[in-house]
Amino acid sequence: MAPLRSEFRNADAERRFQLHHLADTQAQLRIAFLFCSVFYLGFAVTDVMWMGYTAHSALLVGARLLVVIIALTSLLLLRRFPRSLAMTRIVATVTEVAACAGFLLIAAWRSSEFSLHAISMAILIVVLYIYIPNRLMYALAVAVTATIGFVLLARLLGSMREVELATMATLLVLANVFGYVAARRYQVLWRDEFRAQTVLKNLSVRDPLTGCYNRRHLHEQLLETELSRAQRYRLSLTVIMCDLDHFKNVNDSFGHDGGDAVLLAFAGLMQAMTRDSIDSVVRYGGEEFLLILPETDLRGGVQLAERLRQALASNPVPHGERMIRATASFGVASIDFAEPESLTAQQTMIATADKLLYAAKEGGRNQVCALQLP
Numbered sequence: 334m335a336p337l338r339s340e341f342r343n344a345d346a347e348r349r350f351q352l353h354h355l356a357d358t359q360a361q362l363r364i365a366f367l368f369c370s371v372f373y374l375g376f377a378v379t380d381v382m383w384m385g386y387t388a389h390s391a392l393l394v395g396a397r398l399l400v401v402i403i404a405l406t407s408l409l410l411l412r413r414f415p416r417s418l419a420m421t422r423i424v425a426t427v428t429e430v431a432a433c434a435g436f437l438l439i440a441a442w443r444s445s446e447f448s449l450h451a452i453s454m455a456i457l458i459v460v461l462y463i464y465i466p467n468r469l470m471y472a473l474a475v476a477v478t479a480t481i482g483f484v485l486l487a488r489l490l491g492s493m494r495e496v497e498l499a500t501m502a503t504l505l506v507l508a509n510v511f512g513y514v515a516a517r518r519y520q521v522l523w524r525d526e527f528r529a530q531t532v533l534k535n536l537s538v539r540d541p542l543t544g545c546y547n548r549r550h551l552h553e554q555l556l557e558t559e560l561s562r563a564q565r566y567r568l569s570l571t572v573i574m575c576d577l578d579h580f581k582n583v584n585d586s587f588g589h590d591g592g593d594a595v596l597l598a599f600a601g602l603m604q605a606m607t608r609d610s611i612d613s614v615v616r617y618g619g620e621e622f623l624l625i626l627p628e629t630d631l632r633g634g635v636q637l638a639e640r641l642r643q644a645l646a647s648n649p650v651p652h653g654e655r656m657i658r659a660t661a662s663f664g665v666a667s668i669d670f671a672e673p674e675s676l677t678a679q680q681t682m683i684a685t686a687d688k689l690l691y692a693a694k695e696g697g698r699n700q701v702c703a704l705q706l707p
């Protein structure tokens with residue numbers, strides 16, 4: 334995690350974290366925008382009480398209304414783009430900037446009350462860091478700029494003595510420091526929690542030796558998701574069942590560690606040669622794997638199986654000083670849901686791929702057998 338901004342260094346992990354929290358972030362922002370609108374408008378009463386019904390107080394109320402309009406527009410934009418991370422960040426930052434600009438304008442126009450404004454400024458700083466969810470660096474930039482602007486205005490327009498001004502500035506610096514520290518703690522805690530959840534989820538869906546998906550995840554989610562997606566969008570779907578040949582001999586000759594090295598190398602090949610986040614590699618049994626290839630026809634499936642077969646056969650696996658030669662057999666079953674009569678169920682696809690795999694074993698191993706399902 335990057336220490337200052339308290340975000341994952343890996344952009345992809347950070348994006349997944351942000352997306353995971355997006356609904357909560359938006360809900361919190363909606364409340365913050367409503368809260369901001371009520372308070373900005375509510376304090377218009379004090380403008381009128383201090384200044385009476387003058388053109389000056391009307392201008393102040395106008396400035397407050399502008400902040401409220403921006404906050405409410407942000408609220409509508411959140412409703413319009415509920416899945417957009419970029420929009421969520423933009424509306425959070427724009428509303429923060431508008432709230433600070435409005436506040437500084439009001440402070441400048443009611444320049445006789447800077448010690449009262451200082452209390453509001455301290456509250457505003459806490460709200461920016463902790464209450465409005467935004468990237469920590471954006472909150473820091475807005476809060477520090479607003480604080481500097483406020484102290485400069487107090488110096489130029491206020492009637493404070495130097496010592497009062499210095500004390501107020503120090504207190505506001507402290508508010509920034511504690512706001513930043515508290516916000517940073519939240520950010521770190523949320524990410525730690527997300528990391529722990531991700532690790533637990535991975536443990537429950539993946540095989541610990543090879544990192545491939547496990548069979549439970551295949552049956553609970555993967556296969557059904559991919560089949561229904563292929564059916565809905567009338568796409569083709571291919572599965573490859575593969576099994577290392579004479580694996581018992583590998584274990585007997587090189588020990589269990591040698592067998593594990595071959596399993597790892599084969600799983601690594603499959604993961605490297607398939608499409609990231611599209612294809613799935615499942616450890617189906619001891620030395621048996623299942624590949625699920627969405628939007629892939631029989632020809633594509635056979636090509637991949639052939640490439641895998643050749644890669645394994647021609648690249649012996651290093652194990653200590655020795656090299657282990659290994660081969661595998663493959664059964665490829667494909668279905669095209671563009672054909673209206675395709676009714677193949679999950680079990681049929683896997684059972685067919687399994688039969689084809691055993692046909693490949695019967696045929697002499699180190700080969701690919703394939704079939705297009707109706």
Ligand SMILES: Nc1nc2c(ncn2[C@@H]2O[C@H](COP(=O)(O)OP(=O)(O)OP(=O)(O)O)[C@@H](O)[C@H]2O)c(=O)[nH]1
Nearest residue numbers: 576577578579580581582584589590592593619620
């Ligand atoms: N090293 C290691 N071996 C495993 C693992 N899981 C299963 N095995 C072994 O894999 C071997 C599978 O043997 P068989 O089912 O007889 O199949 P085979 O020897 O590969 O023969 P064919 O599949 O007919 O080519 C057994 O010896 C299992 O103990 C594992 O995680 N690590």
